[in-house]
Amino acid sequence: MAENVRRDPFARPGKVHREDAEIEFSRVVAFSDGVFAIAITLLVLALEVPAGVDDLAQELVDLNPNLIAYALSFAVVGRFWLSHHRFYGSLARFDGTLMGLNIFYLAWVCLVPFSSELLGEYSENTTSTVVYAVNMAGASATFVIQIFYAYRAGLIREEAKAAERRYAGPANFVVVAVFLASIPVAFVSTVAAQAMWLAIFAVGRRAGDWIARRQT
Amino acid sequence: MAENVRRDPFARPGKVHREDAEIEFSRVVAFSDGVFAIAITLLVLALEVPAGVDDLAQELVDLNPNLIAYALSFAVVGRFWLSHHRFYGSLARFDGTLMGLNIFYLAWVCLVPFSSELLGEYSENTTSTVVYAVNMAGASATFVIQIFYAYRAGLIREEAKAAERRYAGPANFVVVAVFLASIPVAFVSTVAAQAMWLAIFAVGRRAGDWIARRQT
Amino acid sequence: MAENVRRDPFARPGKVHREDAEIEFSRVVAFSDGVFAIAITLLVLALEVPAGVDDLAQELVDLNPNLIAYALSFAVVGRFWLSHHRFYGSLARFDGTLMGLNIFYLAWVCLVPFSSELLGEYSENTTSTVVYAVNMAGASATFVIQIFYAYRAGLIREEAKAAERRYAGPANFVVVAVFLASIPVAFVSTVAAQAMWLAIFAVGRRAGDWIARRQT
Amino acid sequence: MAENVRRDPFARPGKVHREDAEIEFSRVVAFSDGVFAIAITLLVLALEVPAGVDDLAQELVDLNPNLIAYALSFAVVGRFWLSHHRFYGSLARFDGTLMGLNIFYLAWVCLVPFSSELLGEYSENTTSTVVYAVNMAGASATFVIQIFYAYRAGLIREEAKAAERRYAGPANFVVVAVFLASIPVAFVSTVAAQAMWLAIFAVGRRAGDWIARRQT
Numbered sequence: 001m002a003e004n005v006r007r008d009p010f011a012r013p014g015k016v017h018r019e020d021a022e023i024e025f026s027r028v029v030a031f032s033d034g035v036f037a038i039a040i041t042l043l044v045l046a047l048e049v050p051a052g053v054d055d056l057a058q059e060l061v062d063l064n065p066n067l068i069a070y071a072l073s074f075a076v077v078g079r080f081w082l083s084h085h086r087f088y089g090s091l092a093r094f095d096g097t098l099m100g101l102n103i104f105y106l107a108w109v110c111l112v113p114f115s116s117e118l119l120g121e122y123s124e125n126t127t128s129t130v131v132y133a134v135n136m137a138g139a140s141a142t143f144v145i146q147i148f149y150a151y152r153a154g155l156i157r158e159e160a161k162a163a164e165r166r167y168a169g170p171a172n173f174v175v176v177a178v179f180l181a182s183i184p185v186a187f188v189s190t191v192a193a194q195a196m197w198l199a200i201f202a203v204g205r206r207a208g209d210w211i212a213r214r215q216t
Numbered sequence: 217m218a219e220n221v222r223r224d225p226f227a228r229p230g231k232v233h234r235e236d237a238e239i240e241f242s243r244v245v246a247f248s249d250g251v252f253a254i255a256i257t258l259l260v261l262a263l264e265v266p267a268g269v270d271d272l273a274q275e276l277v278d279l280n281p282n283l284i285a286y287a288l289s290f291a292v293v294g295r296f297w298l299s300h301h302r303f304y305g306s307l308a309r310f311d312g313t314l315m316g317l318n319i320f321y322l323a324w325v326c327l328v329p330f331s332s333e334l335l336g337e338y339s340e341n342t343t344s345t346v347v348y349a350v351n352m353a354g355a356s357a358t359f360v361i362q363i364f365y366a367y368r369a370g371l372i373r374e375e376a377k378a379a380e381r382r383y384a385g386p387a388n389f390v391v392v393a394v395f396l397a398s399i400p401v402a403f404v405s406t407v408a409a410q411a412m413w414l415a416i417f418a419v420g421r422r423a424g425d426w427i428a429r430r431q432t
Numbered sequence: 433m434a435e436n437v438r439r440d441p442f443a444r445p446g447k448v449h450r451e452d453a454e455i456e457f458s459r460v461v462a463f464s465d466g467v468f469a470i471a472i473t474l475l476v477l478a479l480e481v482p483a484g485v486d487d488l489a490q491e492l493v494d495l496n497p498n499l500i501a502y503a504l505s506f507a508v509v510g511r512f513w514l515s516h517h518r519f520y521g522s523l524a525r526f527d528g529t530l531m532g533l534n535i536f537y538l539a540w541v542c543l544v545p546f547s548s549e550l551l552g553e554y555s556e557n558t559t560s561t562v563v564y565a566v567n568m569a570g571a572s573a574t575f576v577i578q579i580f581y582a583y584r585a586g587l588i589r590e591e592a593k594a595a596e597r598r599y600a601g602p603a604n605f606v607v608v609a610v611f612l613a614s615i616p617v618a619f620v621s622t623v624a625a626q627a628m629w630l631a632i633f634a635v636g637r638r639a640g641d642w643i644a645r646r647q648t
Numbered sequence: 649m650a651e652n653v654r655r656d657p658f659a660r661p662g663k664v665h666r667e668d669a670e671i672e673f674s675r676v677v678a679f680s681d682g683v684f685a686i687a688i689t690l691l692v693l694a695l696e697v698p699a700g701v702d703d704l705a706q707e708l709v710d711l712n713p714n715l716i717a718y719a720l721s722f723a724v725v726g727r728f729w730l731s732h733h734r735f736y737g738s739l740a741r742f743d744g745t746l747m748g749l750n751i752f753y754l755a756w757v758c759l760v761p762f763s764s765e766l767l768g769e770y771s772e773n774t775t776s777t778v779v780y781a782v783n784m785a786g787a788s789a790t791f792v793i794q795i796f797y798a799y800r801a802g803l804i805r806e807e808a809k810a811a812e813r814r815y816a817g818p819a820n821f822v823v824v825a826v827f828l829a830s831i832p833v834a835f836v837s838t839v840a841a842q843a844m845w846l847a848i849f850a851v852g853r854r855a856g857d858w859i860a861r862r863q864t
Contacts, residue, residue: 027249027301033675034253037682047762049769056775078751085675103294114263121265127272243465243517250469319510330479337481343488459681459733466685474689535726546695553697559704
């Protein structure tokens with residue numbers, strides 16, 4: 001009976017153990033993966049095939065900023081997915097609040113095809129750069145909130161807790177901070193703001209480690 | 217032999233135990249999840265990148281109703297998915313009728329990107345508000361039908377039945393009722409009709425509990 | 433060692449047992465489900481939101497043929513998926529040829545959003561009706577080929593063979609025949625051709641049973 | 649404790665055994681499958697329904713190059729997926745580098761709907777032919793890199809190593825070579841370049857076998 005109660009997804013409030021509800025847990029993960037996979041694939045729709053032009057080569061050269069936005073966004077969403085993958089791999093159990101937070105997070109991820117197309121079309125424009133930074137900061141921030149909530153609610157596996165606190169939390173916090181910091185920078189120089197985003201890939205992990213060291 | 221017959225998906229009429237046909241059950245669930253994930257991600261296609269404008273910031277301000285429709289629809293479809301997730305978690309077995317009803321339900325869910333874009337483009341318009349309400353009422357109603365059918369056909373796990381009858385059924389019935397009730401309201405005030413939808417998120421669960429209490 | 437050989441997907445030619453390679457089998461199924469889920473969800477893209485019109489209600493009334501095409505195609509693809517689901521549930525093992533045939537089949541299924549939009553835009557047109565019928569006949573025919581191949585190659589579970597031969601094979605053969613027969617009819621009357629398609633849902637199973645009885 | 653460390657996805661650097669982290673491994677696979685399924689289904693969006701024409705039949709005849717590009721790209725992406733399926737079936741474990749390489753590879757696969765639409769619209773054009781060849785060469789090359797890395801890093805199952813070295817590696821290398829070789833050819837004759845691509849399906853496996861024999 002006690003087991004039944006724990007297995008029952010209606011028995012609120014309660015946390016469901018991964019092993020007790022493997023199919024339910026894997027559905028949350030499968031849904032998230034599906035949304036990631038679709039959002040990352042929809043990025044290609046920003047690359048429009050020019051209609052009835054004579055000099056196709058020149059038209060494609062003009063598509064360059066769109067291709068760069070595609071590559072950047074693919075890398076960013078891919079990195080988001082890797083972090084999400086790692087984080088959900090560290091969960092021992094989950095609850096309704098985490099699922100709600102996850103949907104809120106996915107709403108930011110699903111906006112990326114729009115922001116990315118905007119950035120490709122208006123590549124040296126303050127507005128599009130700010131929109132892109134806000135979108136990415138929103139996605140990263142709602143992800144950090146998930147990590148913090150999971151940590152507080154005791155949803156993380158015992159052996160993964162240290163890594164989560166020392167590595168994943170700070171690293172993702174740095175991502176939020178860089179995207180937020182790039183917003184005022186975009187009003188001065190869009191190139192500088194965009195360079196800050198690229199820097200995340202280079203120094204993100206290192207900065208996360210540095211913060212982690214200072215905490216201990 | 218008896219076991220073979222139970223395992224055989226061709227042995228009609230019959231209900232298939234989840235444990236007997238885990239891969240078949242998880243396919244139904246995976247297909248539904250896929251449809252949910254795609255429908256929720258396609259919502260972003262309603263946000264069109266303006267072509268070749270000078271004042272991009274102003275154009276994006278004009279996109280505000282579309283962004284609100286995106287956020288609302290993401291929340292609604294997300295909530296639909298959570299309910300679906302919970303309901304399928306309570307099933308002990310399934311049959312062909314439930315699968316047919318599920319496809320009928322998904323047809324309504326897949327319409328949401330259209331209704332949502334319509335609402336974003338024509339945000340204070342009676343027609344678009346009615347279409348949105350009809351779409352959501354149709355989705356909720358076909359979901360309630362699934363719950364009722366599963367309950368009657370004995371497809372729900374014993375320990376989940378009480379919760380299903382007291383919580384999920386009434387809560388989803390309230391959602392149908394609110395969306396239906398918002399249709400006549402939309403002819404008087406589209407703002408009032410849309411406010412009713414938002415109220416679902418605030419009072420939906422409470423109202424479901426209230427109905428459940430009156431039943432017992 | 434013998435076990436290793438059987439587990440090795442590179443050991444050609446050979447059939448892989450479902451139990452020996454559950455993850456590989458479930459990938460084929462998951463990929464197919466993904467394609468089905470996306471194709472069925474893309475149907476909604478045929479419903480275009482009219483831009484900047486005054487009488488929105490009238491515009492939506494004009495969308496009626498598109499909505500009918502949406503409903504019809506959702507039902508047809510949903511039925512295709514149910515048949516595919518049932519067929520793969522009856523497999524004991526699979527091989528490379530079946531996977532190739534499956535991809536060929538999915539190429540027809542993925543064309544449905546195009547044919548469906550065409551039918552919605554040109555609802556009483558011989559050309560669009562023929563294209564739709566050819567698309568559906570192609571999908572059904574390549575599905576029947578999969579069933580026949582799987583039956584011949586001994587990929588079907590022993591206990592499911594009878595059902596496959598008596599039920600699934602003939603039923604799907606009827607679907608092919610009706611779609612093919614509707615092609616010449618479309619040159620005389622598109623309404624009659626489309627009525628034939630609807631008849632599949634009503635009489636398809638019955639006709640399959642009738643054929644099955646004559647065979648035995 | 650030692651087991652915990654191996655199970656811990658945060659314990660870097662390290663390779664994760666498939667059996668130790670089945671759900672994590674299947675997420676990578678599911679994400680890849682999702683991306684493949686969406687990319688292959690988005691190919692249909694290149695087939696535009698002509699708006700308000702009188703002679704629909706003639707319009708559809710003009711769509712022929714687009715249909716051919718659809719069929720070709722469906723076959724190519726389908727083949728990519730089969731290779732990916734086979735390769736991941738041969739893995740004994742995976743690590744973060746392979747996951748990063750996989751995302752880089754998927755970025756090329758996701759470009760195919762764009763290149764395919766370009767080829768359909770400009771079917772006898774040097775530029776579109778070159779873009780298509782570059783896209784496919786990029787996808788094939790990043791796939792070969794994955795195989796080589798996995799082989800070097802000891803991620804491949806012992807019993808699959810010989811097949812991987814003798815069959816999969818060379819076969820995929822031939823695909824890269826043919827697509828690369830077709831680029832200069834496209835400047836002389838687009839038909840000849842495109843014929844080379846089709847030849848892959850006919851001779852690809854045979855050439856791979858031939859290379860494999862010369863190596864031994």
